[in-house]
Amino acid sequence: MKRSDRLIGMTNYILEHPLELISLPFFTERYQVAKSSISEDLTIMDRMFQHEGIGYLESISGAAGGIRYIPKYDQEKSVAFVDTLAKRLNDPSRILPGGYLFMSDILGEPETVREIGRLFATAFAPLNIDVVLTVATKGIPLAYAVATFLNVPVVIARRDPKITEGSTVSINYVSGSSRKIQSMVLTRRSLEQGSTVCIIDDFMKAGGTIDGMKSLLKEFDATVAAIGVLAEAEDEEDERIVTDYTSLIQISAVDEKNKQIEVVKGNYFSQSEQ
Amino acid sequence: MKRSDRLIGMTNYILEHPLELISLPFFTERYQVAKSSISEDLTIMDRMFQHEGIGYLESISGAAGGIRYIPKYDQEKSVAFVDTLAKRLNDPSRILPGGYLFMSDILGEPETVREIGRLFATAFAPLNIDVVLTVATKGIPLAYAVATFLNVPVVIARRDPKITEGSTVSINYVSGSSRKIQSMVLTRRSLEQGSTVCIIDDFMKAGGTIDGMKSLLKEFDATVAAIGVLAEAEDEEDERIVTDYTSLIQISAVDEKNKQIEVVKGNYFSQSEQ
Numbered sequence: 001m002k003r004s005d006r007l008i009g010m011t012n013y014i015l016e017h018p019l020e021l022i023s024l025p026f027f028t029e030r031y032q033v034a035k036s037s038i039s040e041d042l043t044i045m046d047r048m049f050q051h052e053g054i055g056y057l058e059s060i061s062g063a064a065g066g067i068r069y070i071p072k073y074d075q076e077k078s079v080a081f082v083d084t085l086a087k088r089l090n091d092p093s094r095i096l097p098g099g100y101l102f103m104s105d106i107l108g109e110p111e112t113v114r115e116i117g118r119l120f121a122t123a124f125a126p127l128n129i130d131v132v133l134t135v136a137t138k139g140i141p142l143a144y145a146v147a148t149f150l151n152v153p154v155v156i157a158r159r160d161p162k163i164t165e166g167s168t169v170s171i172n173y174v175s176g177s178s179r180k181i182q183s184m185v186l187t188r189r190s191l192e193q194g195s196t197v198c199i200i201d202d203f204m205k206a207g208g209t210i211d212g213m214k215s216l217l218k219e220f221d222a223t224v225a226a227i228g229v230l231a232e233a234e235d236e237e238d239e240r241i242v243t244d245y246t247s248l249i250q251i252s253a254v255d256e257k258n259k260q261i262e263v264v265k266g267n268y269f270s271q272s273e274q
Numbered sequence: 275m276k277r278s279d280r281l282i283g284m285t286n287y288i289l290e291h292p293l294e295l296i297s298l299p300f301f302t303e304r305y306q307v308a309k310s311s312i313s314e315d316l317t318i319m320d321r322m323f324q325h326e327g328i329g330y331l332e333s334i335s336g337a338a339g340g341i342r343y344i345p346k347y348d349q350e351k352s353v354a355f356v357d358t359l360a361k362r363l364n365d366p367s368r369i370l371p372g373g374y375l376f377m378s379d380i381l382g383e384p385e386t387v388r389e390i391g392r393l394f395a396t397a398f399a400p401l402n403i404d405v406v407l408t409v410a411t412k413g414i415p416l417a418y419a420v421a422t423f424l425n426v427p428v429v430i431a432r433r434d435p436k437i438t439e440g441s442t443v444s445i446n447y448v449s450g451s452s453r454k455i456q457s458m459v460l461t462r463r464s465l466e467q468g469s470t471v472c473i474i475d476d477f478m479k480a481g482g483t484i485d486g487m488k489s490l491l492k493e494f495d496a497t498v499a500a501i502g503v504l505a506e507a508e509d510e511e512d513e514r515i516v517t518d519y520t521s522l523i524q525i526s527a528v529d530e531k532n533k534q535i536e537v538v539k540g541n542y543f544s545q546s547e548q
Binding site: 052096152153 | 277278279281282283285286289290318319321322323325326328370376378379382383384385387388410411414415418421422425426427428429430432439440461463464
């Protein structure tokens, strides 16, 4: 097989298997070609992935070695993407009762959701995440997008226990915004004890829901390695109870009465500059 | 830029933009190369996409022409994938009360969900779908996977009306399995009138939920062009009220008492042979 053909097939394969260690013999067998040719292919791919701003190939040497595709989104493209997102959200007609923001249209776009996933994966790829956790419903697509780039499974907690899922672990938490006691459940067999977890959600005000997920994870002896929220919003009445999070978007000065809003970049970029 | 470099970048771009008409000048400008070179690149890519079983490139000639990537999953790979899925689901310990099946582990795997999306997109790509509709919660990842390959947005109906979404359209429907009257809502501004819609869900018994989505879509003057369900299960007490669907998996002979189950391929393959 010619190099040009091989590169197309390998690009497709590698992009679909981020963070996975792929041995060189896998490709030499797949394309019936010498190891030296595959090595050259991978050098070209590494250079071109960086040129396209989608990451790079990490080489692991030794007998058990190979390459891993690290999804690392170009900084300039990331800023441009978040700026565009902020501009789209910065629209008073999106203001909903309670200081929330209508984002379903944007969260319904697979391409936008994928880019959000790519950004969080860029930040969280070094953390050896085992699983992505979210709570139904709005965070689900974002959780899958992040999990796709981290190449790990998604686990979904629910606010309403379904009887159809077998035994569950349940916790109560205080919703920061409404001060109501709510419960959250996770099916026992959906998460292994001692996992390293990344929490993803679409929106955070005081952080009660995120804090609920953290409590739930304690019951599974899990480590929370990262918390990613698409949008954080100011909450006038409460102090934030979650502080160790990464946000792409920050919504401030929501004025329901005068239909005013201010949407800016979240703490994602200030964190990654450190 | 060399052909080898270009092919990597173009493969990435085209795979992320299925069914989208991409003009040749887009690539000639992006890679600063003659149209004839891009044409040759696309011929190589078309051949290699088919070789890898991930689809082909359709050429549209004329001034407004270009190419479109048609995601068409290889028949043999599709059968192998569904066989593996059926084998994994064919496990009596998955039986849940009410004749349901525990599938959350499988639905939590981004790679499995992507392949399911690829299969449905293969069947539905010719139907000019505008939007994918599902109802919260379990169908959401599948809906996004299908929508990603069809390159269209996802719209999510809910069983519990949220006040935070603006004006909604609501319908009542009879759940086929429980015979209870339930309601389903869709935010008014989430779906344009007259859209061509593909309904996706994870599980179907009598079809009450799917039928509810169809009723909801009538209120938006939408056309239901396709219905895809991952798994269909027999329902002893009811006759099926939805018949025009495509299923990947068929679950029969669920015997809760004796812990027996039989999982086979759905009607997907018998339909595509026609």
